[in-house]
Amino acid sequence: MRDRFMAAGVTHIISISGSHLGMVAILCFGLIRFMLRLLPERQYHRLTLAADPKKIAAWLTLPFLIFYTLLAGGQVATIRSLIMLVAALAALLLDREHALLHSLALAALFILVASPQAIFDISFQLSFLSVLAIGSVVMLWSELQVPGKSRLARFQNSALLLVLVSISTTLATAPLVAHYFNQVSLVGVVSNMIIVPFAGFIVVPLGLFSGLLSLLTSTLPLPALNQFVADRFCDTVTFFSRLPFAQFHPPAPGLLSLLAAALFLGSGYVIVRSILLYRYHPLASSSRVPRNQVAIAAVSGLLLILSLTIFFLPRRTGTIQFPDVGQGDCALITLSSGKNILIDGGGAYDDRFDVGRRIVAPYLWNQGIHRIDLMVLSHPHPDHMNGLKYLVKSFSVGEIWTSGLDKDLPGYAELERLIADRGIPFRVVSAADPPVMISNAEVALLHPAPGFHSSQRKAYAAENSRSLVVRIALEGKVFLLTGDIGEDAEREMLQSNKNLRCDLIKVPHHGSKSSSSAPFLARTRPEIGIVTVGSRNRYHHPSPEVVERYDAAGTRLFRTDLDGALTVTVNKGGLIVRSWRTRMMQRIELEDRSSWRRQEEGNWRALWLRARDA
Known part of the structure; x- marks a missing residue:
């Protein structure tokens, strides 16, 4: 089953870390805001005069995140994810929600001060890369201010943002996933848009609700419903894992290839950002594409192509x-x-x-x-x-x-x-x-x-x-x-x-x-x-x-x-x-x-x- 999750590009779903805590945070935050809107109109207006409903929701979300972290066993990866989410909520409480990358850097600083070795941890690297990719896309989307006057247009914009987030996350983490696991999922962009909401809005809430109820009873409540939902979830993962060319196993890129990939993706993001800003805001943005970024993208792209083709060159000797x-x-x-x-x-x-x-x-x-x-x-x-x-x-x-x-x-x-x-x-x-x-x-x-x-x-x-x-x-x-x-x-x-x-x-x-x-x-x-x-x-x-x-x-x-x-x-x-x-570096005594x-x-x-x- 783990191989199927890897082939579908959704292995992160089965580890209780950033993805699960993020789902809990979104659910709690959204549910609290929805319940606040159910208040009588006069009471709601009085509340908004005293405090921002978003900040109230952020404050009330924190205890649920801490409780879920403890319920999950308080593992190191889960605590790291909790620190990242607390930093994001703190940015909202301090009216700095547009400075997501600053919050991410602050969370990384706290984690590395407490445990400097965490920078070599796979989950740390993948978690921060994912959040960095998501934050970069969301911030650019906010800068573009894509018009959406009708309800249909707003729905299309939301769907497009979801696709862009999935693509950017897959591209950002693909080099590291290939480095550690010799695997790149070719269906991950599509599968994540279906499987992540399935897990976030159905599987995790149902499991969490049943787990909390089980504290009051001697058995797990709603066993048939939980089994049905889990089976359908696994069937969805299996469907994506069995698609033709669902995954590819490349040679693990070395440090030089990883650096080239980082430079290529980073410069590509800057180039695309400058083009889009000029298209949506031509009066406030320059039409010139940064030449230094184009040069970096060209050189790093050439290095990536060379590093990939070298493995397929014919061998001269046995x-x-x-x-x-x-x-x-x-x-x-x-x-x-x-x-x-x-x-x-x-x-x-x-x-x-x-x-x-x-x-x-x-x-x-x-x-x-x-x-x-x-x-x-x-x-x-x-x-x-x-x-x-x-x-x-x-x-x-x-x-x-x-x-x-x-x-x-x-x-x-x-x-x-x-x-x-x-x-x-x-x-x-x-x-x-x-x-x-x-x-x-x-x-x-x-x-x-x-x-x-x-x-x-x-x-x-x-x-x-x-x-x-x-x-x-x-x-x-x-x-x-x-x-x-x-x-x-x-x-x-x-x-x-x-x-x-x-x-x-x-x-x-x-x-x-x-x-x-x-x-x-x-x-x-x-x-x-x-x-x-x-x-x-x-x-x-x-x-x-x-x-x-x-x-x-x-x-x-x-x-x-x-x-x-x-x-x-x-x-x-x-x-x-x-x-x-003879090719292995030794620790210096x-x-x-x-x-x-x-x-x-x-x-x-x-x-x-x-x-x-x-």
Whole structure:
């Protein structure tokens, strides 16, 4: 359901923060003003002589906002939203309602003085950007004083303002949403104009009214009505989320792209404002468009176009990448032709953390990858399989290979159902199948052979030894992806395969001492070994004995728990390994002054490497 809200561009509705408090403020303020107008005419006129009804409504709205904040649990994001709304109401009480941006700045100042780290919080950034966009549009609308003499004209103006607010909010927050979530909703402009009023004027008031009544009763009042409204609300969200091209997953823009987007949107707003002011008030406004803003918009727009197109440029060389998926396996082979092969997708042993959605999918989107031409599942254990489920649902997949063994393991039936629902070609393979050419890569299966029986006594270990072993020959180099095989599988491969020589090996079973036997290493003789392993894992992988064997064999060993994500590039001179650790900035330890210079030099080196990669 959360994915549907994200696809529809209305994720903010399901978090109790600015949107919910704003709805409560609008409802309370409007209801109080409406009730004041119901007073007898003479009493109403006496009231207006003593105080402004708007200010009375503002004062009476404050207790309801505070009560709702406490009722919602008083979370940090909710309190921040309360401060923003209090600042807006204070501006009205001080006759400064046209200085909305000043109130916004004051609210930001109070929040950051209390908690300077809040500036790095996603909800803080998105909340203030949204309010800034809304305030800018509303203030410009007030300056324009769009004429609306008839009731129909005023209704059209209100509808147009709603559309402009929705568009401006979507445009203002889109770069940050893409940066944090690799997602831009293409239907958010329309969906917000329908779903937000639905939630604000029906769902939230009904739920709040029922919740207050439940304090006086032992059960929730109006359960059938609440269920009906909630179902219709979810149906509306589902409708928008399933529209064609409802969402797009771009590469996460970097800081330079975010700065270019901010400059482009800011200068664009100034240009549009000057044009509209001259159109509606030609005598009081200049007809000249600020040239410096046009230059800023042109340069920043060009930078945005370049940053978007760079991800879709053809690759000159092939790579094999190992995202850091914790205690699990995942390997991505990208070919110079643009085709992609994914072997395993990582995964957790429960559903509390979706590795496919949180790690692997963003990793692919950040490289502009939306299609996986070949997906291989080595064996159906959770740390290899569970991450593939989200990828099957969210990516275009050309074909999927599995061994077809151990189909009764938990989660495998769900994966098969997802594959069938998407209509993806599904193939059961073994070592008896001939090699397959995918562009310039030869993909061969070395294990298990038909009829292979593991000598392992424990069922889990036997399932590991039945892992698919994939050999990929690419541009004169050989990669060996070994799954979780043990020594019995290694012995079988030594007997049945004459040539196991490889340049890079994915170390079997995360470096367990039950694999990577000395005879196997002597036959494979890898130049580079990759251990995909979780930090401080409970299995104590990789085993010190295995590490010693690889060191003795002259293999350069890299580990995802220490080095982070790894990228191996096929180069004419050999294989070039890049680790995320060398590109990650480190916190400077203030206690040790003697190391400040060294740490600072390391951070600048990391920045240079990341800029060079980009």
